[in-house]
Amino acid sequence: MSEELIEKSKKLAAFAAVNENVLKSDRIIGVGSGSTVVYVAERLGQLEDKEKFICIPTSFQSKQLILDNGLRLGNVEEFDEIDVAFDGADEIDTNLNLIKGGGAALYQEKLVASSSRKFIVVADFRKQSPEKLGHFWRKGVPIEVVPNSYVKVLKDLFKLGANSATLRDAGKAKAGPVVTDNGNFIIDADFGEIPLNKVKELDEKLIRLVGVVETGFFVDYAEKAYIGNEDGSITSLSVSVPARL
Numbered sequence: 001m002s003e004e005l006i007e008k009s010k011k012l013a014a015f016a017a018v019n020e021n022v023l024k025s026d027r028i029i030g031v032g033s034g035s036t037v038v039y040v041a042e043r044l045g046q047l048e049d050k051e052k053f054i055c056i057p058t059s060f061q062s063k064q065l066i067l068d069n070g071l072r073l074g075n076v077e078e079f080d081e082i083d084v085a086f087d088g089a090d091e092i093d094t095n096l097n098l099i100k101g102g103g104a105a106l107y108q109e110k111l112v113a114s115s116s117r118k119f120i121v122v123a124d125f126r127k128q129s130p131e132k133l134g135h136f137w138r139k140g141v142p143i144e145v146v147p148n149s150y151v152k153v154l155k156d157l158f159k160l161g162a163n164s165a166t167l168r169d170a171g172k173a174k175a176g177p178v179v180t181d182n183g184n185f186i187i188d189a190d191f192g193e194i195p196l197n198k199v200k201e202l203d204e205k206l207i208r209l210v211g212v213v214e215t216g217f218f219v220d221y222a223e224k225a226y227i228g229n230e231d232g233s234i235t236s237l238s239v240s241v242p243a244r245l
């Protein structure tokens, strides 16, 4: 699978999502994080009337994307009613439930998604599960935790049935764990393939653990997903989700 093909499919999905979902009346736009959203920001930056938009970031990276594309930067404290938000995903199930947080930005991404009237997912073909979450994405569900809770939360996760749970390491760039934009840690917890009707239940158990700030499960957020395919086509999927605003 060539990198070029993957990039092409990300761009296809992102451009189509922006073209079809930014309405004339929209003013406040949420901008997600990751490598697919780079193309969302690029397309937003090409719009003739881009000065009218205020873009709400979901991470440091997303803030840079907004500025680099000549878009106006806002914040979610001032603009807590977002017309439409675009974001990537690590995996998408057939109900459009998502695993997110591969880039450690899940908390702010969820804050923006939950403040948005419409939440649109953009992804390449590798992210679409044939059915359940945990099919292709085997790294585990990212969970943001307060730093001094991580030992306790790791134990709790095994009690809840995790096959594995590990504190995400920063790798070569820094000795020690990944530190999120909020100063927290990330645990990746693998629960195997999660049946469609069990995602919400598991998410509710995780969020109740003391120390957990947010989980990377996005249940009932996305109403549309644009997936760029290998052959240059786009799959667009829709579901109805409860109104948030």
Ligand SMILES: O=C(CO)[C@H](O)[C@H](O)COP(=O)(O)O
Pocket: 032, 033, 034, 035, 036, 037, 087, 088, 089, 090, 099, 100, 101, 102, 103, 104, 105, 106, 109
């Ligand atoms: O949740 C995320 C960051 O926390 C990203 O949206 C997710 O990891 C997808 O990223 P990419 O578009 O690079 O595949």
